[in-house]
Amino acid sequence: MSLAVAGEGSSMGRPRPASRLLALAGLGIVLLSGVPTAAAHGGGHYLPGVHQWYALVPLLGGLGVVAAGVFLRRSDYAVGVGRLLTVVFFGLVVAAFGAVALVQLSPVLSLNVSQRPLTSETLTAFRLIAGVAVIAGSFAVGRLRWPERPRYAVLGVLLGAWVVYPAAFDNLGLQSSVNPAGYVLFASVLAGVAYIAYRDARHALAALAADPLARRFGVAVGLLAAVFFMFSAGILIIFPDPTGNISWAHSFVRVLPVKDPLVYWPAVEFWFPSLPLTGYLSLGMMALVLSLAALVGVNAAIVAYQWHCRDDAGFNGAAGAAAIAAPNACCCCGPVLSQLAVVALGPTAAMPFYWLFIDVSSPFGVLFFAASFALLLGNLVRFANAVTPTVADAAPNAADAPA
Numbered sequence: 001m002s003l004a005v006a007g008e009g010s011s012m013g014r015p016r017p018a019s020r021l022l023a024l025a026g027l028g029i030v031l032l033s034g035v036p037t038a039a040a041h042g043g044g045h046y047l048p049g050v051h052q053w054y055a056l057v058p059l060l061g062g063l064g065v066v067a068a069g070v071f072l073r074r075s076d077y078a079v080g081v082g083r084l085l086t087v088v089f090f091g092l093v094v095a096a097f098g099a100v101a102l103v104q105l106s107p108v109l110s111l112n113v114s115q116r117p118l119t120s121e122t123l124t125a126f127r128l129i130a131g132v133a134v135i136a137g138s139f140a141v142g143r144l145r146w147p148e149r150p151r152y153a154v155l156g157v158l159l160g161a162w163v164v165y166p167a168a169f170d171n172l173g174l175q176s177s178v179n180p181a182g183y184v185l186f187a188s189v190l191a192g193v194a195y196i197a198y199r200d201a202r203h204a205l206a207a208l209a210a211d212p213l214a215r216r217f218g219v220a221v222g223l224l225a226a227v228f229f230m231f232s233a234g235i236l237i238i239f240p241d242p243t244g245n246i247s248w249a250h251s252f253v254r255v256l257p258v259k260d261p262l263v264y265w266p267a268v269e270f271w272f273p274s275l276p277l278t279g280y281l282s283l284g285m286m287a288l289v290l291s292l293a294a295l296v297g298v299n300a301a302i303v304a305y306q307w308h309c310r311d312d313a314g315f316n317g318a319a320g321a322a323a324i325a326a327p328n329a330c331c332c333c334g335p336v337l338s339q340l341a342v343v344a345l346g347p348t349a350a351m352p353f354y355w356l357f358i359d360v361s362s363p364f365g366v367l368f369f370a371a372s373f374a375l376l377l378g379n380l381v382r383f384a385n386a387v388t389p390t391v392a393d394a395a396p397n398a399a400d401a402p403a
Helices: 016-031 052-074 079-103 120-145 150-171 180-210 212-230 283-307 319-334 335-345 347-358 364-386
Strands: 001-005 252-259 266-273 277-282 387-390
Touching: 016 364, 052 150, 052 180, 052 335, 079 212, 079 283, 079 335, 120 150, 120 364, 150 364, 180 283, 180 364, 212 283, 212 335, 252 277, 266 283, 277 283, 283 364, 364 387
Parallel strands: none
Antiparallel strands: 001 387, 252 266, 266 277
């Protein structure tokens, strides 16, 4: 299947420089993001003399490589798109390595409740207010702007319910962590995302899958995002907490229930001292990480497709680039930014900011998660709306393929 651009402003000319720069910067930022959860690691305990700020070198260096790839695409140098995408992906890998190191080398070993900037009661109230606002806003905007597509309003209401659910059910004494409603809500959100992607963007997804460069770049970035999300969310940890009395002589694998997302899930916890690697894999968290990584990969494939086609479909001007960058910026306000605060301010001074993302009562992390899902999916739908299936040959030029 090939695509033809629908509507005004479509062209097959040179990519808009500002739009492409913001778009690739957004894809770089997303790999510094992750599921919005932060945790203490204390990795610096195992590597004396290796400071957390050292991780800024590969992080910034990787982003510099991404920027170089964008610059080459904007220039008149005869460089194949395949090679440029390889450069960009290499930069993303290096930046992701730096961001993982930034989180894993955290000097924070313990968290003091007295350092909370706000009480749990206050954060719970904010969470309830924010969730109700998301529900009301989604219903109103969905009905007014997309009355013929009620599924958008329904998904927005479900995301708002995700924000409200733990606080509302716990305050009612309904035990949110084991309530069947939590499992239904979780499945409904993921099913809603998949349904909208299929219903409104399946022709665009088919075209992206048919383009070898877009497909490979999207899959690679999606897998990289999934790995990074697992490290940034504390699902995988290279350096375990040195205060946890963990044995370096014996590995273990055991099954236990793990709370979040929303409810308790069966999980496999493991520790392999020879790697060293510890962590857990739960059904709920893996489904969440893979869903978010899939959306990131699709957005990366869109950028690769446009580079290959020299087409601005779905990203006319700064608004299109912002649609990619915005969800990524939402995510990165969690683990990585909290660790940047630790580097800049020191562990003690950064603790109030750190607490805003690790306190289960806080609305910040879950709001960033909801915004990321909505904006990444919205970006895909926007791209699909800007293009229509056609029998005309608008496929990428074979001359741009890698040698």
